[in-house]
Amino acid sequence: MKDFFYAIQDLFVDYLFLPFDFFRKLELDNWWLANSVSWILTIICLVAFVYWMLQLKGYNDNNEENKSISAHEYL
Numbered sequence: 001m002k003d004f005f006y007a008i009q010d011l012f013v014d015y016l017f018l019p020f021d022f023f024r025k026l027e028l029d030n031w032w033l034a035n036s037v038s039w040i041l042t043i044i045c046l047v048a049f050v051y052w053m054l055q056l057k058g059y060n061d062n063n064e065e066n067k068s069i070s071a072h073e074y075l
Contacts, residue, residue, distance in 0.1 A: 027034035059065060 023034045023037065
């Protein structure tokens with residue numbers, strides 16, 4: 001059983017976390033490049049948020065939602 005957990009440790013430390021070690025060493029030289037993954041994810045989330053809000057506005061403008069008081073059973 002002990003070997004199973006050591007295998008998981010080896011998988012993560014030796015293979016899956018290598019890109020993060022690279023970025024950790026890169027941070028000492030260039031902060032912007034080291035945080036590029038964070039910036040890319042932030043931009044993706046911002047684009048997804050804007051898209052979602054535009055979709056909600058489109059449904060609201062078409063009056064496709066039932067906004068009456070008895071629209072939901074729990075109300």
